[in-house]
Structures are given as structure tokens and as C-alpha cells.
Amino acid sequence: MLSGILVLPWWGYVLVALGFTHITIAAVTIYLHRHSAHRAVDLHPIISHFFRFWLWLTTGMETKEWTAIHRKHHARCETAEDPHSPVVLGIEKVMWQGADLYKRESKNVETLEKFGQGTPDDWMERNVYSSHSVAGIASMMIINLALFGFVGLTIWAVQMMWIPFFAAGIINGVGHYWGYRNFQAEDASRNIVPWGILIGGEELHNNHHAYPTSAQLSNKWWEFDIGWMYIRTMEIFGLAHVKKIAPKVLLADDKTQCDQDTLHAVIMSRYDVLTRYARSVKQTCAEEIAHLKTRAVRVDRSMVKRWLHCDEKKLSDLERERMKEVLSNSQTLHTVYSMRQELTTLWQRSTATKEQLVRQLEDWCHRAEASGIIALRDFSLRLRRYQLAHA
Numbered sequence: 106m107l108s109g110i111l112v113l114p115w116w117g118y119v120l121v122a123l124g125f126t127h128i129t130i131a132a133v134t135i136y137l138h139r140h141s142a143h144r145a146v147d148l149h150p151i152i153s154h155f156f157r158f159w160l161w162l163t164t165g166m167e168t169k170e171w172t173a174i175h176r177k178h179h180a181r182c183e184t185a186e187d188p189h190s191p192v193v194l195g196i197e198k199v200m201w202q203g204a205d206l207y208k209r210e211s212k213n214v215e216t217l218e219k220f221g222q223g224t225p226d227d228w229m230e231r232n233v234y235s236s237h238s239v240a241g242i243a244s245m246m247i248i249n250l251a252l253f254g255f256v257g258l259t260i261w262a263v264q265m266m267w268i269p270f271f272a273a274g275i276i277n278g279v280g281h282y283w284g285y286r287n288f289q290a291e292d293a294s295r296n297i298v299p300w301g302i303l304i305g306g307e308e309l310h311n312n313h314h315a316y317p318t319s320a321q322l323s324n325k326w327w328e329f330d331i332g333w334m335y336i337r338t339m340e341i342f343g344l345a346h347v348k349k350i351a352p353k354v355l356l357a358d359d360k361t362q363c364d365q366d367t368l369h370a371v372i373m374s375r376y377d378v379l380t381r382y383a384r385s386v387k388q389t390c391a392e393e394i395a396h397l398k399t400r401a402v403r404v405d406r407s408m409v410k411r412w413l414h415c416d417e418k419k420l421s422d423l424e425r426e427r428m429k430e431v432l433s434n435s436q437t438l439h440t441v442y443s444m445r446q447e448l449t450t451l452w453q454r455s456t457a458t459k460e461q462l463v464r465q466l467e468d469w470c471h472r473a474e475a476s477g478i479i480a481l482r483d484f485s486l487r488l489r490r491y492q493l494a495h496a
Contacts, residue, residue, distance in 0.1 A: 109254035118253065122260045126267040127238040127305075129163045132156040133171075133272055134305035134332040134388035141168055142175045145320035146336055149344040157225065161234045161241035162248075164268050170211040170231070173221035177210070178277075179317055180220070182292040188216075189277040192293050196282045201274025201425055271304050273304035280310035288376035289376060289383065289414055315376040317349035324351060353494040360490045363467040365459055370491035371466065372452045378488070382448065383413045385484040386441050393437045402434045413444055416449065440476055444469070 113121070136156035139145045146154075162167055174188050183192045184310055188210040191199040199206065210216055234241070245264065249257030275297070284295030294314035301308040301322060309322040309330060316324075323330035339345035352373040360367070390409050397404050412420070412428055422429065432439040447469060451462055473485035 107255040108252065109252045109257055111252050113253070118256050120258065121253070122263045125163070125260065125264055127231065128159060129264065129268060130271070130303075130305040131308075131332065131335060132160050132163075133268065133306050135335060136160070137168065137171045138175065138307070139165075139320050139336070141172045143318050144223075145318050145349050147211070147338075147346040147348060152339060152344050154229075157229075158236060161238065162245040163242075163264050165238035165242045167211075167235050167238065168223040168270075169217060169224040169226075169235075172224050173217045173219070174207060174210050176220040177216050179314075180376060182294075182314070183281070189273070191278050191282045196200055196278055198276035199281075200274045201401065204269035206277075207273050234431075266481070272307070276304060276307045276310060280307070284311070284413050284480070286311045286484060288312070289379035290314045290376050292418070295374045296328075299325070300327070301330045301332065306330035313349070318349050319351040320347045321350045337389075355492050355494045356487065356490040357492050358490070363489055365463055365465055367489060368451070368466055370493045371488065373493060374491070375449075375452045378448070379414075379445070380421060381444055381482060381487075383410075386413070386478075387481045389480045390438065390441060393435055397431070397435055400434070402431065404431045409438065413445060417446060437478060440478060441481065444476070444481060 128451045133144070136148065136153060137160070140153065142146050160168075168359070175188070178188055178190075181187045181189050185193055187193060189203060189206045192228050194206070229311060242265065246258070246261045249261045249264075251257070253260060279297055280295060281293045284297045286295055287297075288311055290311060292314055294311040296311045297308040299309070307313075309324070309328060310350070311322045312328070313319070313322050318335055321330060321333045323333060336345050336347065340347060354370050354374050354377070390413070391406060394406060394409060395403055408424075408427070410429075411424075417425065419430075428442075432442060451466060451469075455462070457465070470485040470489055475479040476482070
């Protein structure tokens with residue numbers, strides 16, 4: 106067996122492969138994703154260029170291409186223009202052909218020009234990284250062969266498959282298909298697992314879509330984002346600067362009226378607000394559904410749950426007709442649903458001034474508390490206390 110400079114036990118080669126691929130994952134999530142695509146964190150030039158160099162060796166990906174495609178994904182999420190939506194294209198296609206979808210979109214000049222602004226355009230990018238991407242991958246193969254001998258080819262093959270499968274397939278596919286949701290984002294994004302380790306924190310995909318410009322992807326106390334741990338460590342040594350994280354909402358004990366602070370907190374945490382709204386009326390809806398069934402009205406929990414978790418415009422014509430039929434038979438469900446839709450108008454595009462929106466929010470709270478629905482009253486009283494924590 107041909108050996109290289111380093112001779113290791115079998116488990117040593119496994120650790121090397123895992124270490125190399127983990128550095129690549131860190132480069133993708135910290136440099137490409139949080140730094141370049143979303144400007145959530147600034148990186149020291151040394152760190153930034155190391156990640157660029159490492160990605161050239163291990164993936165051949167260009168910063169501008171990755172950044173542009175990811176920004177377009179957010180801007181056109183779950184539509185026909187989304188480069189890799191399993192909702193549109195199907196989970197199997199995105200899972201197993203994610204790399205092909207990426208390559209196809211990378212050839213779209215309009216995408217690169219529209220969404221790729223602010224990415225590196227220095228001598229190294231123009232003359233090495235972009236012009237000779239294959240040379241980087243070939244260099245990595247030679248380095249692996251020199252260090253580990255024939256087994257280095259296996260390590261290299263794992264490196265070449267890691268990002269196409271985990272980034273292009275798992276994150277873009279499973280992350281919009283299976284898992285749990287902390288927030289009612291306007292897309293199908295989901296958190297795959299609460300421990301973001303294997304793919305650098307990107308497992309917390311629903312959190313990211315709720316707050317895309319946050320450098321921290323974990324949100325609940327029981328979630329862990331290893332990419333955030335690396336960023337905080339680099340920040341201690343002056344190698345990174347966090348620009349933005351997800352807003353933290355506090356409940357003011359003495360607030361009984363809505364003001365601009367309340368409005369700002371509600372808008373900034375809107376996906377969390379909608380999630381809490383759906384949870385707060387869950388039992389009320391269940392009891393009303395049971396009551397409707399005694400009257401032979403055809404309705405089930407899953408159908409009502411879907412209505413409370415998405416905008417009416419995203420429902421099919423058949424679903425809208427069914428919804429109107431059910432709501433016409435229940436004043437409680439009609440109130441719960443219509444109040445949810447009215448709440449969303451606070452953060453939709455409008456010509457209303459802040460003062461008008463505050464009055465709109467106050468009026469919403471007043472009607473919720475006077476609705477006779479205890480769950481709505483309790484939710485409203487809590488909402489009045491919203492304010493953002495100061496950094």
C-alpha cells in the first residue's frame with residue numbers, strides 16, 4: 106500500500122476526513138453565508154481570505170456565485186424562480202441533484218449581476234479563484250496524496266462529496282421539507298435538529314429564514330449553533346465583529362397601552378408573534394372543532410391548523426372555498442382566523458404612518474380583548490407588553 110508523509114491508524118484518517126470537511130462547513134456557514142450573503146458578521150481579512158482559499162481547494166466554489174444564488178433563494182423563496190426549492194421541484198430532486206441545480210443557476214448572468222453585489226473582486230479572485238477553480242480541487246488531491254498516500258484519494262473524495270450532499274442537498278432540501286418550526290416564516294423552512302454541529306449550525310434553517318441577517322442561528326435556549334460559537338471565539342481575539350443578531354423581546358410589567366416601542370417589537374418579531382398566536386388559540390380551536398362535529402359540520406384540526414399557519418393567498422381555490430364554508434358555521438373560528446389575518450397587516454407594505462399603525466395595533470388589541478374569547482384576550486394583554494431588549 107502506498108503511504109504518504111503521514112502514516113496514521115485507520116481512525117486517524119477518519120478524524121482527518123472529518124476535520125477537513127468540518128473546516129469546509131465552517132467556511133461555508135461563517136464566510137459565505139453569514140459574512141458574504143447576509144452581512145451579519147464582519148471577518149478579519151486574514152480569516153476571510155483563509156476561508157476563500159480553503160473553499161477554492163475543497164469545493165471550487167466562487168464567492169460571488171454562492172452569494173448571489175443564496176440571496177436569490179431568499180428573495181424568491183418557494184416560487185418558480187427559487188434555485189432550489191423542494192416545494193416547487195420536489196424533495197428528491199433537491200436532495201440528490203442539488204449540486205446540479207447550483208451549477209445551472211451559477212450560469213445565470215442575471216442572477217450574478219442582480220444578487221452578487223459586494224463580493225470580492227480583487228486580483229486573486231479574478232486570476233486564481235474564479236479563473237482556475239478546477240486547479241484548486243486538483244491541488245487538494247495532490248496535497249492529500251502527498252500527506253496520506255493512496256488513502257488520501259478516499260479523503261479527497263469525501264471532501265468533494267461533502268458540500269454537494271450536505272449543503273446543496275440536506276440544507277436546501279430537508280431544511281425546507283422536514284423538521285420543527287420555531288417561527289411561522291412565510292416559507293416552508295424548518296429546523297432539522299436543535300443541535301447545529303454536523304453542518305455548522307445550518308441545521309437551524311427555520312430560525313435563519315425568520316431572521317436572515319442574524320449572525321446567530323440558534324434562538325431557543327436548548328438549541329446549539331457551533332458556527333456561532335466559532336464566531337464568538339474569533340470575536341474575542343478581534344478576528345470577527347458581529348453586526349446583527351435576532352431581536353430579543355422583553356415583556357414590560359407596567360405596559361397596558363400600545364406605543365411605538367410595542368409596534369417596533371411586534372414587527373421585528375412578527376414570525377414569533379404569529380407562532381405564539383397559533384399556539385395560544387390551539388385549545389380554543391380544538392374545542393370549537395369538537396362542537397362543530399356535533400352539528401355534523403365537516404372539519405378537522407389539520408385543516409384549521411394550516412389556515413392559522415399561512416396567509417390566505419397561499420391556499421388553493423378548493424381550500425379557500427372549504428375555509429369559507431367552515432368559518433360561516435363558526436363565529437369563534439371566524440374571529441380567530443380574521444384577527445390573525447388583520448394582525449399581519451401591521452408589517453405588510455403600507456402607506457400608513459407609525460402613529461396610524463400604533464392606533465391600528467391598539468384597536469386590534471381592544472377588539473381581541475372584547476371578543477369574548479379568553480385565549481385572544483390573554484394573547485392581546487401579553488402583546489401590549491412587548492418591547493425589544495437593548496443591546
